[in-house]
Amino acid sequence: MTTLVRRHIADHGQSTGVMIGVLLLILLGTLRYDNFASLYNLSSFLNYNAMFVLITMGMCLVIMTGGIDLSVGTVAALSSVTAAGFSAHGLEVALPVGVLTGLAAGALNAFMIVIMRIPPFIATLATLLAAKGTALVISDARTVPVDWASNFTQLGMNNVAGWLPWSMLLTVVVGIALWLLVEHRPLGRVMLAAGDNEDTANLMGLSSGWARTWAYVICGGCAGLAGVFLASGFGAGQPLEGLGWELTAIASVVVGGTLLTGGRGSIPASVAGALMLGLIFNLLNFENGLGTFNLSAYWQMVIRGAFLFIVILLQVKITRPLAGD
Amino acid sequence: MQPLLDIQGVRKQFGKTLALEDARLTIQRGEVHALIGQNGAGKSTLIKVLTGVHQRDGGDITFNDQPCLFSRPAQAQEAGIATIYQELNLVGLRSVTENIVMGREPRRLGGFIDWKRAHQQASDILAGLGVDIDVRRPLEEYSTAIQQLVAIARAVSRDAMLVIMDEPTSSLDESEVLQLFEAIRRLQQRGTAVLYVSHFLDELFEICDHVTIMRNGAWVADHAISDTRKAVLVADMLGKDVNDIETHGATDFGGALEPVGELLFEARDIATRRHLRCASLQVHRGEIVGLAGLLGSGRTEVARAVFGMDALSDGQMSLEGGSYRPVNASAAIHQGIALLAEDRKREGIVADLSVRENLTLSILPSLCKGVQIDHEAERKLVEHYIEALQIKVSDMDQPIRELSGGNQQKVLLARWLATEPQLLILDEPTRGVDIGARQEIQRIIQDYRAQGGAVLLISSEFDELIEGAHRVVVMHEGRSIDTLNNPGLTESTLVAALSGGQPPTSDDGRGMQKASVRPSTSRETQA
Numbered sequence: 001m002t003t004l005v006r007r008h009i010a011d012h013g014q015s016t017g018v019m020i021g022v023l024l025l026i027l028l029g030t031l032r033y034d035n036f037a038s039l040y041n042l043s044s045f046l047n048y049n050a051m052f053v054l055i056t057m058g059m060c061l062v063i064m065t066g067g068i069d070l071s072v073g074t075v076a077a078l079s080s081v082t083a084a085g086f087s088a089h090g091l092e093v094a095l096p097v098g099v100l101t102g103l104a105a106g107a108l109n110a111f112m113i114v115i116m117r118i119p120p121f122i123a124t125l126a127t128l129l130a131a132k133g134t135a136l137v138i139s140d141a142r143t144v145p146v147d148w149a150s151n152f153t154q155l156g157m158n159n160v161a162g163w164l165p166w167s168m169l170l171t172v173v174v175g176i177a178l179w180l181l182v183e184h185r186p187l188g189r190v191m192l193a194a195g196d197n198e199d200t201a202n203l204m205g206l207s208s209g210w211a212r213t214w215a216y217v218i219c220g221g222c223a224g225l226a227g228v229f230l231a232s233g234f235g236a237g238q239p240l241e242g243l244g245w246e247l248t249a250i251a252s253v254v255v256g257g258t259l260l261t262g263g264r265g266s267i268p269a270s271v272a273g274a275l276m277l278g279l280i281f282n283l284l285n286f287e288n289g290l291g292t293f294n295l296s297a298y299w300q301m302v303i304r305g306a307f308l309f310i311v312i313l314l315q316v317k318i319t320r321p322l323a324g325d
Numbered sequence: 326m327q328p329l330l331d332i333q334g335v336r337k338q339f340g341k342t343l344a345l346e347d348a349r350l351t352i353q354r355g356e357v358h359a360l361i362g363q364n365g366a367g368k369s370t371l372i373k374v375l376t377g378v379h380q381r382d383g384g385d386i387t388f389n390d391q392p393c394l395f396s397r398p399a400q401a402q403e404a405g406i407a408t409i410y411q412e413l414n415l416v417g418l419r420s421v422t423e424n425i426v427m428g429r430e431p432r433r434l435g436g437f438i439d440w441k442r443a444h445q446q447a448s449d450i451l452a453g454l455g456v457d458i459d460v461r462r463p464l465e466e467y468s469t470a471i472q473q474l475v476a477i478a479r480a481v482s483r484d485a486m487l488v489i490m491d492e493p494t495s496s497l498d499e500s501e502v503l504q505l506f507e508a509i510r511r512l513q514q515r516g517t518a519v520l521y522v523s524h525f526l527d528e529l530f531e532i533c534d535h536v537t538i539m540r541n542g543a544w545v546a547d548h549a550i551s552d553t554r555k556a557v558l559v560a561d562m563l564g565k566d567v568n569d570i571e572t573h574g575a576t577d578f579g580g581a582l583e584p585v586g587e588l589l590f591e592a593r594d595i596a597t598r599r600h601l602r603c604a605s606l607q608v609h610r611g612e613i614v615g616l617a618g619l620l621g622s623g624r625t626e627v628a629r630a631v632f633g634m635d636a637l638s639d640g641q642m643s644l645e646g647g648s649y650r651p652v653n654a655s656a657a658i659h660q661g662i663a664l665l666a667e668d669r670k671r672e673g674i675v676a677d678l679s680v681r682e683n684l685t686l687s688i689l690p691s692l693c694k695g696v697q698i699d700h701e702a703e704r705k706l707v708e709h710y711i712e713a714l715q716i717k718v719s720d721m722d723q724p725i726r727e728l729s730g731g732n733q734q735k736v737l738l739a740r741w742l743a744t745e746p747q748l749l750i751l752d753e754p755t756r757g758v759d760i761g762a763r764q765e766i767q768r769i770i771q772d773y774r775a776q777g778g779a780v781l782l783i784s785s786e787f788d789e790l791i792e793g794a795h796r797v798v799v800m801h802e803g804r805s806i807d808t809l810n811n812p813g814l815t816e817s818t819l820v821a822a823l824s825g826g827q828p829p830t831s832d833d834g835r836g837m838q839k840a841s842v843r844p845s846t847s848r849e850t851q852a
Contacts, residue, residue: 192416192419
């Protein structure tokens with residue numbers, strides 16, 4: 001019996017664990033803070049975290065293939081600038097421009113990594129710098145105001161049915177598509193196989209290069225869309241934003257149980273990981289609001305770090321003993 | 326009827342090395358065909374040429390009535406050739422089903438994978454091979470034997486007409502081998518041909534119909550398995566006369582030498598999970614004990630067990646009279662055991678580090694003064710060894726990758742000698758090394774022995790064993806089957822003992838001869 005439970009935990013434990021964690025945090029917040037369960041907090045939480053959920057999903061694909069993408073944050077910043085620049089033409093133009101910016105960056109990453117065989121860490125670091133530089137050049141290092149007269153800001157500021165932000169709705173659609181890709185399309189399975197052992201995947205006659213290319217391109221696209229949310233939600237293209245987002249995304253993916261070495265990964269669990277990190281941030285803000293003690297933003301970072309450490313410790317504790325059987 | 330596969334006069338060159346000269350292989354539909362030969366004979370190269378990993382430089386290959394030239398493994402798979410490599414080409418984290426169907430998943434409307442049908446297909450194919458497992462589990466949860474059967478199932482799912490198995494039994498135990506043979510017979514019943522590459526000759530007589538022998542990259546002979554004997558196969562592989570192997574002379578030149586020093590190490594009936602079934606041997610101080618055997622006979626496995634890399638599943642070892650049971654290599658090193666591994670490039674040198682750094686890698690802790698490395702002492706030590714072993718370097722800070730194979734090997738020897746081991750295990754210490762350096766390395770080993778060191782020498786070079794070893798323990802199929810004493814050791818006694826057929830008794834002695842089991846021009850490309 002215990003082995004059955006342990007086996008279940010090893011198979012799904014990480015994702016169920018994270019999801020239970022998310023529920024517990026929500027319960028804690030609801031019981032402890034008056035306004036936590038309010039519609040306002042819900043929609044602003046979902047709106048703010050849509051960006052992080054998006055880049056986390058893209059990062060999850062890349063990490064599944066055994067790679068890493070450090071450029072997601074600055075690519076999102078660059079996309080926020082290009083999208084804001086086209087905001088006068090309305091959402092129907094600005095959104096594709098932002099996403100295309102991200103896809104282009106992803107294609108560049110894929111070209112360097114898959115064709116030129118540059119290690120992902122280095123290649124995406126180069127893209128990180130290049131995207132940041134480009135964003136600063138075209139924005140003249142200032143925030144780029146959006147056209148408030150167009151429908152551009154509706155995406156980042158309006159809700160469906162009064163509580164579900166458009167940005168989160170779109171993110172959910174993308175998430176379902178990516179989940180189907182990973183679990184039910186051959187391409188997604190090849191991504192996992194390539195991440196487990198690329199040589200082997202090739203010997204099996206699978207085109208792992210193609211799968212890895214798609215992972216980086218999709219990841220870039222997700223970052224691009226996150227950039228559009230950023231510009232739309234804050235009313236401006238933000239060339240200086242995005243640094244550190246890649247680390248948040250990687251942390252979320254890890255919390256969701258995806259192996260950093262590749263070969264294993266789950267979109268829903270990664271989303272739960274992103275929500276969990278976001279919730280902790282949200283709860284700490286409420287805690288500050290209570291006034292019992294005052295945590296600066298820096299202390300919040302320390303707490304998040306400690307939390308991450310505990311999660312990974314648990315991850316190791318739960319999965320390692322089973323590997324020994 | 327046309328044969329399924331016909332390979333004629335295939336040539337393959339790597340740089341200046343001719344890996345295949347005149348390779349021939351003819352396989353009929355539905356037969357199990359063995360391909361044998363010593364290490365470096367070109368078997369692996371031939372398989373890689375056939376499966377599109379390498380391109381041939383000449384010759385003809387006809388498969389299924391079509392002339393073929395595969396430039397990628399995927400093309401060969403498409404044509405109906407499936408290969409099951411020694412290192413299994415499967416993805417361990419993915420489910421058994423995926424490993425079988427990936428690349429040809431059953432789809433539903435819209436291109437989504439139909440998992441239900443996929444699992445069904447996978448378990449049906451496995452059932453056809455006599456395997457009943459949960460196909461939803463990650464592959465890595467299953468034993469190597471099952472993983473191998475999954476690889477075969479993958480081949481079956483592609484309707485492969487020819488399945489190539491490279492050393493399929495090398496990591497299986499006896500019951501697993503039977504399970505594999507059962508699967509092979511079922512493949513055969515389906516009309517699938519199997520190309521079976523193995524070093525274990527006894528197996529061939531159980532499972533194969535035909536056998537092709539290669540030597541030095543060329544075809545040597547072809548036999549129906551029912552018309553041949555093991556001694557003939559061994560003679561063909563080694564390029565010797567079969568009579569020489571079967572009728573070993575009976576002159577007795579000398580008996581056993583008295584052991585030079587007291588007993589240092591003893592292994593009794595040791596066995597491990599890695600194809601070591603039952604081996605016993607003794608090594609005394611100041612003695613060189615040879616370990617002979619064909620590839621796959623368990624020589625290296627003995628070394629691994631003594632060095633603490635594989636845990637014993639049976640038997641005992643003792644060192645200096647006390648019980649010896651190393652839990653890992655580090656424990657073995659602490660007790661004064663050193664192992665110079667066979668694969669110099671992979672397990673030995675750190676290519677970009679200097680000669681000095683490579684040499685002192687194992688003894689750094691003892692060179693430390695406080696927390697710092699005592700560079701003065703380090704340089705002195707390195708100087709000593711460079712001079713004593715005559716290592717040719719421009720200076721000790723030269724990167725080791727710039728050195729010749731022989732000099733690299735000397736540095737590695739020095740590394741181990743610097744740990745001042747009681748027992749030095751050498752696995753093919755002169756492989757890939759030129760003649761001059763070879764003699765120098767042999768001299769170093771002799772010097773070490775003369776100072777009271779004990780040596781366990783694994784070698785495929787007959788002359789090395791005949792000239793160097795006091796005694797030679799003969800391994801066959803994971804067992805130590807005989808001990809031959811020197812003087813009195815000859816090539817023909819060794820060859821006869823190696824084939825394992827009728828081992829001569831240990832007192833048989835013959836005149837001195839020089840020869841080698843392996844071709845003198847070693848072809849590293851095959852490894």
